Amino acid sequence: RNESFAAVAPTGVGKTFFGVIFSLFLTTKSKRAYIIVPTTLLVNQIVDIIRKYSVKSGHEININETGQQEGVKYRSINVAFYHHSMKKSEREKFIKVINTSNIVITTTQFLSRHFEYLQNMVFDFIFVDDVDAILKSSKNVERILYLLGFNYDNGWKGQSKGCLMVSTATAKVGKKAELFRSLLNFDIGSSSFALRNISDLALKTVDLNSVMTILTEMGGGGIIYACNSEKAAYIYDVLKDKFKIGIVTAERKDDFQKFVDGQLDYLIGTASYYGTLVRGLDLPLRIRFVIFYGAPVFRIRIEDIENISEKMVSVLAYLFRDHEEVKKFLPLTRLNPRKLMALRMTLRKIFQWGEKKIKDKDVVVTAQEIIFPDIRTYIQGSGRTSRLYAGGITKGVSFLLENNDAILQAFINRAKYYDIEFELSEIPEIEFRRLKEEVDKTREKFKLRSEIDIIKPALFIVESPTKVKHISRFFGKPSIKIVDNIPIYEVATSRYILMITACLGHVTDLVVDRGFHGVEVNGKYVPIYSSLKKCKNCNYQFSSENTTCPKCGSSHIDDSRFRINALRKLARDTQFVIIGTDPDSEGEKISWDIKNLLAGCGEIKRAEFHEVTRKAVFQALDNLREININLVKAQIIRRIEDRWIGFILSQKLWEIFNDRNLSAGRAQTPVLGWIIKRAEEFKHKKNIAIIPEWNLVLDSDKEELEVVISLIAEEQTEKIPLPPYTTDTVLRDANLILKFPARKCMELAQDLF
Known part of the structure; x- marks a missing residue:
């Protein structure tokens, strides 16, 4: 294609x-x-x-x-x-x-x-x-x-x-x-997710005795990452007479092949994102563990501020966002050269003043520099120990040696964003025998080459494009591609490569030109559906087979069958479909429609989540279910009622008032009737007038009372009504006033909708 x-x-x-x-x-x-x-x-x-x-x-x-x-x-x-x-x-x-x-x-x-x-x-x-x-x-x-x-x-x-x-x-x-x-x-x-089976151990030390202990206890198949080439050369000089070890740098690569062939047990390289031993090595049997001799970090010194990129200036400004001198430049938009230079000078002054108070716990600020943990390099380097194969993922061990407590804690905090949890250890506490057994066991399985599904592609369909963007961000920065004018957001999770897209709500509706308002009645009730169309000019929705809008005559029509064809193409590619429409009868009906229309393209499951949060979506993906046919039947009946009751009543309104914009829904009409009935009942009730400001109640059987009003004082006030609720404000007030948890509030809001 x-x-x-x-x-x-x-x-x-x-x-x-x-x-x-x-x-x-x-x-x-x-x-x-x-x-x-x-x-x-x-x-x-x-x-x-x-x-x-x-x-x-x-x-x-x-x-x-x-x-x-x-x-x-x-x-x-x-x-x-x-x-x-x-x-x-x-x-x-x-x-x-x-x-x-x-x-x-x-x-x-x-x-x-x-x-x-x-x-x-x-x-x-x-x-x-x-x-x-x-x-x-x-x-x-x-x-x-x-x-x-x-x-x-x-x-x-x-x-x-x-x-x-x-x-x-x-x-x-x-x-x-x-x-x-x-x-x-x-x-x-x-x-943002790393498919890894790695024990991440952090040690508050950086010394070669610890390195030699690890090499001896873990056996062959290790890589040592030093912070720079000088440190790598120093480690090599100390260890080369004690271990079968080689060094790989930009100028020296011969030892790598010796390691691959088993002539060397260990390699030393540098911990940089484009380092020779960091990127792309796929040696699942040879690389069993790695040692980071010092946490990989980025350092920005005072003298660097005038030369760093504009983007890095923005990062530093965000770090010191609570500083009064920096607040003058916020919010940060694209700065002109004069303001950018002024911000650089302000940041330099903050450095010189020795400002160390920042909110962020994953950055270290000293008198001379700012230190950022380089998690991307750590993920790439440690990832050499854990590789996917037909029978699973090989087990690896990563030892992070760092003697600066502040840097180590910042590194651990930053790693949590990537679902990496470090175990703080000391050499005597490490269970080397257990780790070796676990590492070697997965490599024995690798040789057997059994076949199981570890991670597979899946098409994940939700209702709205907003949800697509929101959910995709839970897993990192999505890759976006366009398939038949449909945007697809691709991300990786622990179990799936998800291709997330939106169906834009209902894809089918009852026809208008067959049966009794779209339902064949012949001893049985058979709803007849067609693809749902929407006019791009006036937003009118219809299900007839017209090629132009019945309301305004425009030929710019969005037909859901084009989305379905795109979804079929994607479903055939992935062979697995997850439908995550809203958790109500309407959402279940949409899921049922999509399942029927994608039949034969692969396995199809339903994901149910009541709030668009990372935790809720993860739980839904871990607990897929079948479609609830009873909810589907309820929605089918509801839609038929719309046609048979609401649609017919609306036609009566059109005839009486000569206005086709009027409608009478199956729910609104009986509610309106109830209101009218209550109004009639009210006319026959006893009249009571209540004026709460004056604490006054007037109770009388008479329809009219003579009241004498005297002006005591006069004032003019202006009251602005509260804005309509948004999701965040309704969650806040529901919690503060009603003590509802977020999940219950969202379920009630969904039911109300």
């Missing part, structure tokens, strides 16, 4: 592997693929994967070469790869074969520095793993668009001739990604 998309999924679920295997598959269809990765190690890993699975599929593979061996069952696959560590002769081979290769594999740096070798090529599939590096440069985004077949001439022109897949787990998305949204119909997101 040539649809570009973002693979929003936690670390370790196989996004990279899927992109590589799909590229390999496309070569059998005479198509070309381009794989872009952040590190040299990943280039080599992907080449190894392609080599392995080409052999399994019976294909000859030519890597940075041309030609085909005789006697090969299928045609050959030509692969060209490049990284900066290659010898000059190997680079020359790459340049010769790049234009005739089925698969091209390079680092992001090659795309930036050597685009001239690619600029005349168009690819059927481009896989970007990981998208973070691409988004750092708007030029790289533009280069990818060129490689997909677009051209620029006072604006981007043309259509995509290929498909773009970007892999992201913790991406920070900015304006540079807007071109993907406008030209390729998808938006990049990120997951």
Whole structure:
């Protein structure tokens, strides 16, 4: 279908592997693929994967070469790869074969520095793993668009001739990604949930004796992350004579292959987000645990304030938002250069004054710098120990060593936003034997390759677009794509890759041109339904098969059948549908309609939640149920009553008052009758006049009384009526006045509605 998309999924679920295997598959269809990765190690890993699975599929593979061996069952696959560590002769081979290769594999740096070798090529599939590096440069985004077949001439022109897949787990998305949204119909997101089976242990120490104890007790298969390359070299020098250990840096990568082959037990690298050992390594059997020698953090010093980005200035202003000097600049909008410089100077003064009082508990402020925990690097690095496979998730252990109490506590607090709970420990307290057994047990299962469902895609349908946006934010920043003009928000949870979209309420309604107001009566009552239409010009809703609006004649009609067709396409892709319409009879009927219309597209379940909160939605997803047919029947009867009672009464009103805007509903009409009846009864009751301000009650059988009024005082006051209730104010007053919990209040509000 040539649809570009973002693979929003936690670390370790196989996004990279899927992109590589799909590229390999496309070569059998005479198509070309381009794989872009952040590190040299990943280039080599992907080449190894392609080599392995080409052999399994019976294909000859030519890597940075041309030609085909005789006697090969299928045609050959030509692969060209490049990284900066290659010898000059190997680079020359790459340049010769790049234009005739089925698969091209390079680092992001090659795309930036050597685009001239690619600029005349168009690819059927481009896989970007990981998208973070691409988004750092708007030029790289533009280069990818060129490689997909677009051209620029006072604006981007043309259509995509290929498909773009970007892999992201913790991406920070900015304006540079807007071109993907406008030209390729998808938006990049990120997951706040990490699919991980990791014991996170925090130790209030940073010393090599603790490191050596951990290495000895845990055995082989560990990675040590140092805060910088100098510290990594120091650790290596101390440990190299005591352990089979290697070091991997930007300049030195030979030890990595020795680790893969089992010649080394441990590796040392740096804890940076684009570090060689942090991104993309998929070695579930070899990497069993990691040690962070110091918590990964970002530091901003006083002297940095004049050079940091405008976005970081906004972050610092938010941190010191309660400071009187900063309040002058709030709320922060896009600042002109003069105000931006003034804010920088204000923040610098606050630093110099030694201001340390901030509300946020996940940031450390000292006299010289502000320290932010780098959770994204921690998630990526620790994620090397826990990888998804056919039988589950491998168990890993992460040891976080940090001797600064403030930094450690801030790190622990920030990690909670990502559902990571640290266990504070000391070396003597750690149950190394138990941890080793758990780690090794999952790797034994990995070798057996049993098959179970760990995480699967699901189409999650709610009623309103507002709910879609709100719910998707519970799981991180969603990836957004457009399917047949329907926005789809894609996020990852612990059990599902959710594609969240809205059905916009009812999708069917009773017809008007068959049976008795839409119901066939022949011994049985058979409601006849059609898709619900809405005029985009006057908002009139109708269910007839008209192609124009019966009220205003406009041909701009929104027909729900187009949404249903889009939902069918998505349901066939996911094979699992969760319907989360409102928890009442009307919502149940909508769910029933959608289930019937999506029949045959996959398994369909119902999710019930009474409030749009993270906790309620999570509980609903964990407790899926079938559709309650009794509630559906109740709503069907209710709608028939609307037609047979309310609709007919409305027609009477039209005839009497000659106004087709009048209506008499099945509920409003009897209520109005009750009001009229009570009014008539009131006329026959005893008249009592009450004036509460004067504490006066006038009780008499007479219809009229003579009252003498004397003016005592005169004043003029203006009273403004209270505004209508909103969700937050009704929850507040229900709790303060009636002592209702939020859940009960929302259930009552839903029943009232």
